[in-house]
Amino acid sequence: MTPEPHPSRRTFLGMAATMPLVATGALAIGAGTAHAADSAYVMVYFTESTTMLEADYGLHLAVSTDGLQWMPLNQNNPVVTPTAGAAGLRDPFVMRKQDGTFVVLATDLKGTDWNRDSVNIHVWDSADLRSFTGYRLLKLHDMTDTHSWAPEAYWDAGRGRYGILYSSVNSSGHNVIMVSYTTDFRTTESPQVFFDPGYDVIDGNMTVGVNGVNYLYHKRNQTLVGARSTSLNPGSFTAFSTPVAHGGTEAPTVVKSLTSNAWYLWGDTYTPNGVFYAWQSTDLAAGTWTALDQRLYTQPLNSKHCAIHPITSAEYTNLVAKWGAPAWNRLKSYNFPARYVRHSGFAGRIEEYPFDPYPDSQWKLVPGLADSAGVSFQSVNYPARYLRHYSYNLRLDANDGTSTFAADATFYRTAGLADSSWSSFRSYNFPTRYIRHADYALRIDPVATATERQDATFQVGY
The missing domain is CATH 2.115.10.20 (Glycosyl hydrolase domain; family 43)
Incomplete structure (x- = not known):
């Protein structure tokens, strides 16, 4: 109580x-x-x-x-x-x-x-x-x-x-x-x-x-x-x-x-x-x-x-x-497990839960826009928008229907780089780069160090 x-x-x-x-x-x-x-x-x-x-x-x-x-x-x-x-x-x-x-x-x-x-x-x-x-x-x-x-x-x-x-x-x-x-x-x-x-x-x-x-x-x-x-x-x-x-x-x-x-x-x-x-x-x-x-x-x-x-x-x-199971997921950070992937001002970042508007952290993992073997992250509260990289930074943009947007918004889900029971996401069109957080902001980067592997590892849950 x-x-x-x-x-x-x-x-x-x-x-x-x-x-x-x-x-x-x-x-x-x-x-x-x-x-x-x-x-x-x-x-x-x-x-x-x-x-x-x-x-x-x-x-x-x-x-x-x-x-x-x-x-x-x-x-x-x-x-x-x-x-x-x-x-x-x-x-x-x-x-x-x-x-x-x-x-x-x-x-x-x-x-x-x-x-x-x-x-x-x-x-x-x-x-x-x-x-x-x-x-x-x-x-x-x-x-x-x-x-x-x-x-x-x-x-x-x-x-x-x-x-x-x-x-x-x-x-x-x-x-x-x-x-x-x-x-x-x-x-x-x-x-x-x-x-x-x-x-x-x-x-x-x-x-x-x-x-x-x-x-x-x-x-x-x-x-x-x-x-x-x-x-x-x-x-x-x-x-x-x-x-x-x-x-x-x-x-x-x-x-x-x-x-x-x-x-x-x-x-x-x-x-x-x-x-x-x-x-x-x-x-x-x-x-x-x-x-x-x-x-x-x-x-x-x-x-x-x-x-x-x-x-x-x-x-x-x-x-x-x-x-019924949820039609959406949340992504928890591996090395900051109190933080979840969200969009804020249409920028991708990880932020400590709880926060409002909470639907900013809800995502539909849909077949990749550029390759159905991959995944794209569709926003629940802005369903016309997807997470995509632009100058290596992740942001929430409206799908303009172009092949460039589709490629920027497509990622391959792999075993977590820091923990294989979790997940990491490799860029479709920059295959040496993974989604990671840096100073809590999301971007795609090459991953080499132990810290970078942790930054690039997420739990897909609810």
Whole structure:
């Protein structure tokens, strides 16, 4: 959840006094971890951008085969949008329920009206994330003058119920993480404080039953911090991990690799134009995380406050078939992986993401204008214009139909000169020259040194 309002005006009324039930039996692996058949991932999110050009408060989907490189679906448009409450969402969450179907939860808030309070959250059911049914508002508590932010859920086997975690303000005037229990995501019971360390915390993310321990990651003072407990009882969690952040960071999401013993911790920057960062650990119990190289991961364009859940390969294939892969690509710089190829003032350059207008970085890689075995870069927001070189500098020009323009705008895609899993682009009519950046400007040059090879290497993604 993005900026917390000052909580001093809020009061804690109508809190149920129900005593927590005691969890019994073995704890099952919960939200964010895998079933045996899972081999891919789905992400849910909403979108914002630096000038709010891409502010969209519907439910967005992306998929990944490795949990690091993400492909937005439905052309990065929402697949469903709330119609009740605020008629918009933030902080969506997806979980596979015990019956194998999915439930989607989200904050009832459109935009950034942080003073809007709601006792409800948005809920959808879905058999396969290709259709969404049973849309409803779900009431979580009877408190007044407080919110229900960043809902997430987990299965509590001992109670035989799902716990819904969310952030609200307690009688001391600071945010705590609450829990309300449900069997069907249609009614809730026993709302109570789940985690209150005595200071402001929001954005709870639960991982259940890892070597007998449950982990609750959350936001504290714009950092991501873990708490843990050997039970799922409210009040039993204690903070233990070393905080991580990249600037101000929120919205932690912990995900287990499906192919290794690695765990990933995702976080979202504390701004409307959020950027995701990722950390890695091979031991949740250690509570320490190492920042991942940004070359290794790419978030969906303009995505904010995500949740990630494993899916099967069939579900992955069916989601792509239903919603479609993007009709465009983005190109990430190898040696400046926070920067993407864009046009600005019709000049080609690499620039740090995020920026607006964001379509400046979207390209259609079409068959080469001079040779269909090559590629040409057609602008998404200026579709009559293509990247071409002129005096060796790359710029975005309108296709004048000449053979010279076609040759200048055609490149051969090769294995990346610095990393063969990435790509480089050799000029059609100057075959000893490659697209590279120099002082962030794009041009075609001969490439000889290690630095030049890195300058000429790009990742074609989304």
